[in-house]
Amino acid sequence: MKFLSHVRNKWFCVLMGSFLVAYIIVPLAGLYLRVDIQVAMKTLKDMEVLSAMWRSVWTAAMATGVIFIFGTPLAYFLARNEFRGKSFLEAVIDVPIMVPHTVAGIAVLMIFSPKAFLGSLLIRIGLEPINSSLGIVMACIFVSIPFYVDSARDAFSAVSPRIEKVSRLLGASMGYTFFRISLPLARRGIFSGLIMSWARAVSEFGAVVIIAYHPMVAPTLIYDRFATFGLKYSTPIAVQLITLCLFMFILLRLLASGKDLGFRGEETNDLP
Amino acid sequence: MISLKGLSIDLPGFCLESLYLDIRVNEFFMIVGPSGAGKTLMLEAIAGLQEISRGEIWVGDRNITFLPPEKRNISLVYQDYALFPHLTVEENVSYGLRFSKEQDRPYVKHLISLLKIQDLSDRRPLTLSGGEQQRVALARALAVKPRLLLLDEPLSALDPVFREEIQDYLKKLHSEGITIVMVTHDFGEVLSLGEKVAVLKDGILRQVGDVSEVFRCPADPLVADFVGMKNLFPCDFVDNRAKTSEGLEFCLNGNLVRPSGFLGIRPEDITLSREIYSSSEEGNVFTGQVVSIISRGTVFEVVVRVGNSRFVSYMLASSLVEMGLHVDEEINLRIKSEMIHAL
Numbered sequence: 001m002k003f004l005s006h007v008r009n010k011w012f013c014v015l016m017g018s019f020l021v022a023y024i025i026v027p028l029a030g031l032y033l034r035v036d037i038q039v040a041m042k043t044l045k046d047m048e049v050l051s052a053m054w055r056s057v058w059t060a061a062m063a064t065g066v067i068f069i070f071g072t073p074l075a076y077f078l079a080r081n082e083f084r085g086k087s088f089l090e091a092v093i094d095v096p097i098m099v100p101h102t103v104a105g106i107a108v109l110m111i112f113s114p115k116a117f118l119g120s121l122l123i124r125i126g127l128e129p130i131n132s133s134l135g136i137v138m139a140c141i142f143v144s145i146p147f148y149v150d151s152a153r154d155a156f157s158a159v160s161p162r163i164e165k166v167s168r169l170l171g172a173s174m175g176y177t178f179f180r181i182s183l184p185l186a187r188r189g190i191f192s193g194l195i196m197s198w199a200r201a202v203s204e205f206g207a208v209v210i211i212a213y214h215p216m217v218a219p220t221l222i223y224d225r226f227a228t229f230g231l232k233y234s235t236p237i238a239v240q241l242i243t244l245c246l247f248m249f250i251l252l253r254l255l256a257s258g259k260d261l262g263f264r265g266e267e268t269n270d271l272p
Numbered sequence: 273m274i275s276l277k278g279l280s281i282d283l284p285g286f287c288l289e290s291l292y293l294d295i296r297v298n299e300f301f302m303i304v305g306p307s308g309a310g311k312t313l314m315l316e317a318i319a320g321l322q323e324i325s326r327g328e329i330w331v332g333d334r335n336i337t338f339l340p341p342e343k344r345n346i347s348l349v350y351q352d353y354a355l356f357p358h359l360t361v362e363e364n365v366s367y368g369l370r371f372s373k374e375q376d377r378p379y380v381k382h383l384i385s386l387l388k389i390q391d392l393s394d395r396r397p398l399t400l401s402g403g404e405q406q407r408v409a410l411a412r413a414l415a416v417k418p419r420l421l422l423l424d425e426p427l428s429a430l431d432p433v434f435r436e437e438i439q440d441y442l443k444k445l446h447s448e449g450i451t452i453v454m455v456t457h458d459f460g461e462v463l464s465l466g467e468k469v470a471v472l473k474d475g476i477l478r479q480v481g482d483v484s485e486v487f488r489c490p491a492d493p494l495v496a497d498f499v500g501m502k503n504l505f506p507c508d509f510v511d512n513r514a515k516t517s518e519g520l521e522f523c524l525n526g527n528l529v530r531p532s533g534f535l536g537i538r539p540e541d542i543t544l545s546r547e548i549y550s551s552s553e554e555g556n557v558f559t560g561q562v563v564s565i566i567s568r569g570t571v572f573e574v575v576v577r578v579g580n581s582r583f584v585s586y587m588l589a590s591s592l593v594e595m596g597l598h599v600d601e602e603i604n605l606r607i608k609s610e611m612i613h614a615l
Contacts (some may be wrong), residue, residue, distance in 0.1 A: 162354040165321050168341040169348050170416055171371025184358050 031239050040236040049221060049237055053244060056218040059133055060201035063140035067148045067197055072190070075152035076182070080161065094146045101143055101206025108142050109211050135212040140201035148197035155189020156182060191256035195249065202245060273297060274318070274420060274451075278327035281310075281317060281475075288313055288475040290327065295420075295468075300446050301453045302466035302483070306498065310475040311455040315422045318453070319348050331419065342371065347413035351425040353405040355397035361408050362393040368416035380415045387411050387441060403434030407441065414445065421445075423454040427461060439464060459499050463487065471495045489613055496536040496615055502584040503537040509614065518580045522556050525609045534615040541611035542585040544574060544597070545604050555608040558583075562601045565592070576603060 043049050078090065096104055112119040112129035122129050129135045159182055167177040183190070205219035213220060218241045226234035274295040281288040288310045295301045303311050316322040318329060320341035328337045336344055355364050365384065369375050384390050387407040397405055406426060413421055426442075427435045442465060446452055456462060462469050462483055470480040471490075479491040490496035493504050505516040509528040514535055515521050522535060560578035567573075571586045574597065583605055587597070597603065 160352075160354060162350050162352065163356060165316070165319075165341070166348065166350070166354045166412075167356070167367070168321070169319055169344075169346060170368030170412070171342045172368075173342060181356060 028242060031235060031242065035236050035239050036232055039232060040239070043233075043236040043240065048216075049218075049240065052216045052218045052221040052237075053240065055133065055136070055215060056202050056241070057244070057248075059136040059217060060140055060144075060198050060204075062137045063144055063201045064148070064194055064198040066137070066141055067145055068194060071145065071149045072152060075149050075193075076156050076178070078149075078153045079156035079159075093149050096143045097146050101204065102210060104142050105139055105207035105210025108139050108207060112138060112211070129211070131212045131214050133212070133215060136208050136215075136217055139207040139211045140204050143204050143207050144197040144200040147200050148193040151193030151196060152186065152190050155186035155193070158189070159185045188256060191252070195252045195256065198252075199245065199249065202248075203241075273330075273332060275330040276318070276327065277330065279314070279317060279324055279329065280326040281313060281322060282325040283313075286310065286313075286475060288317070291477050293470060293477070293480060295451065295453060297451055298446075298449050299451055300465055300467045301451075302462045302469040303453065303455045303472055304457060304459060304462055304469055304498065305472035306457055308474075309457075309472045311457075311472055312424050314472065315348060315424055315453065315455055318420070319346050319422055320344050321348075345416070345418050346420045346422060347416060347418035348422040348424065349406075349409045349413045349426055351429050353397070353409040355405055355409055355412070357397050359396075360393065361389060361395050361397070361400070364397065364408055365389075365411045365415050367412060372416045374417065376417060379417065380411075383411045383414050386444060401434070402430050403437055406430060406434070406438050410438075410441065410445070414450065419451065421450055421452045423452060425455055425457070427456070428458070459487070471498060473498070490536065490615065493534050493536070493615055496534070496613075500538065501536040501613070502539050503535075503542070504615075505535045505581065506532070507535050508532045514612075514614065516581065520558065520579065520581055522607070522612055523609050524612055524614060528614050536613040536615050537583075537607055537611060539573065539584045539586040541607060542583055543606045544576070544585055544587065544595075545606065546595075547604065555606060556612070558605045558607075560603060560605060562597060562599050562603055565597065565599060576605060578605065 074093075078086065099107075109130070110116060112122065112135065114120055114123055114130070119129055122134075127134055129138060163185070164177050164181055167181045168174065172180065203219060204217075205223065208217055209220055209223070216224065218237065222234050222237045222241065225237060276291050276293040279288065279291040279293075286308075291314065303314065305311050313322055317324050320336070320339060324337065328335055330336065331344075356367065359367065365380065369377075369380065384393075387410055389404065389407050389411055392400060392404060392408065397408065400408065410426075423442075427438055430438060439461070442452070442454075446465075454461075454465065466483045468481065469483050469486050471478045471486065471494075473494055478495045479486055486495065487499055490499050490501060496504055505518070505520070507514040507516040507522070509524075509531060512524045512527050513521060514524055514528075516535065558578045560576040560583065563575040563577050563582065565572055565574050567589075568586070571588055572592050574585045574587055574592075576583045576585065585605070587595075
């Protein structure tokens with residue numbers, strides 16, 4: 001009876017889960033099946049498409065790089081400190097997940113428009129934030145921050161503070177301890193956060209289109225081709241973007257998986 | 273000598289209050305107390321890992337209160353070992369050597385062979401047993417030749433076999449001249465390892481002294497209870513006699529000046545017998561009824577009611593079987609005057 005019940009529960013979970021998995025796979029597969037091969041072949045050689053694809057990849061990478069540099073100390077600070085207003089700060093970090101991305105774009109535009117202080121400052125030093133790759137990077141940073149910071153914070157929280165304390169007592173400085181102990185132990189969560197952050201940035205449309213319709217990134221170009229020529233000419237680019245993202249995702253996940261240390265903070269107590 | 277001079281730590285909901293302590297070089301110093309007494313906090317303060325509110329920490333004639341942990345040359349081994357899980361045993365043990373001025377490789381080799389971890393060098397901590405992890409943690413802590421080794425309940429997470437093994441290693445290490453401060457909540461470990469002991473409860477040092485002194489003559493009922501003096505009776509003193517509030521009278525080994533206090537008797541100092549004792553010759557003799565007999569591992573705890581008072585006594589299993597003692601039986605208790613402690 002127990003076995004039957006176990007099997008029943010398992011199949012119930014599989015059945016319910018399959019619905020959601022199918023909900024993702026079926027529309028995406030539909031895209032691949034509906035692609036006009038001739039148009040797709042032309043698109044592959046279309047310099048505008050290739051340029052938009054490449055711009056999507058590198059602006060997302062730039063945004064992720066900036067988030068990594070500024071977000072890692074923030075994530076570590078949040079993981080290691082309790083203070084009044086921490087929940088509020090964490091909620092603020094998560095705001096980009098909640099707000100519509102067009103709103104995020106407008107918010108970023110307000111700061112970096114030529115009339116705003118920061119925007120005018122950038123223009124004065126020769127950087128153009130609106131309708132430029134710089135603007136795309138800025139919009140991507142805004143929407144991708146929580147994906148990295150949340151993941152890195154959780155990863156640092158799982159590293160036992162005692163391990164860091166022992167490192168200090170053995171003579172290591174705070175910096176050495178961070179780079180030799182904390183960072184390697186949190187690396188899976190950090191890598192996962194970077195992947196998520198990059199994925200969010202590469203697929204961003206709403207915020208980007210407000211700040212920089214031109215130069216076009218892949219999602220903007222897909223929208224542009226759809227509005228101008230219709231579904232037939234936008235689908236091949238969509239398929240290309242999905243293929244590229246899938247390839248990058250699988251590659252990065254493989255790189256990130258590495259060797260599982262199985263370490264979860266204080267759980268060492270329960271070891272044999 | 274390591275001295276704590278009025279060390280205080282104020283935390284929300286807990287205070288470590290004005291601790292004064294001297295730990296001599298080569299001493300095996302034990303800090304005991306129940307959970308939540310502030311023992312780990314005290315160790316971390318000595319190590320520089322916990323910000324202190326008031327007071328000073330001195331090593332010899334040097335004030336190290338504001339020295340960062342990496343400059344103190346103090347090692348700490350935690351109860352959960354805190355090994356670096358992404359490094360091999362060898363990398364763990366040699367981790368601190370790069371920061372150490374004198375990289376005494378032969379000494380590290382000696383430690384590795386003393387703690388018998390030479391065959392584990394390429395393994396990761398998570399593949400080791402608890403005892404092996406503890407030995408690696410000890411080797412890593414000692415490899416940097418610390419002036420002081422702090423041990424935070426190093427035996428509590430181990431099963432009995434490993435516990436005895438690590439106790440033996442600690443004795444060996446101490447015999448090589450290492451100053452050790454060990455935190456525990458088990459007074460049995462204090463008796464088998466320690467030279468001096470400090471009893472900490474609720475952030476206050478209740479008593480500091482030689483292990484035998486604290487064991488035999490606890491300073492107050494709280495310490496008495498902690499060191500296993502399970503029979504405590506509030507009483508009034510007149511000359512060399514003590515009368516409990518429940519009407520029992522005890523003859524003491526000397527006269528007491530104060531009018532009232534507590535009597536403390538260790539369970540192992542109470543003799544149970546069916547023989548009729550003459551109280552004038554045999555000390556304090558009472559007759560009572562056995563209330564319960566509970567196994568406590570190698571000994572049995574026998575609770576005897578005398579009037580409204582309850583006495584806890586320990587008997588070896590063999591003695592209990594030989595005697596054939598059972599619950600509700602009437603039994604005589606004998607307590608020698610010198611085994612009764614006035615607190």
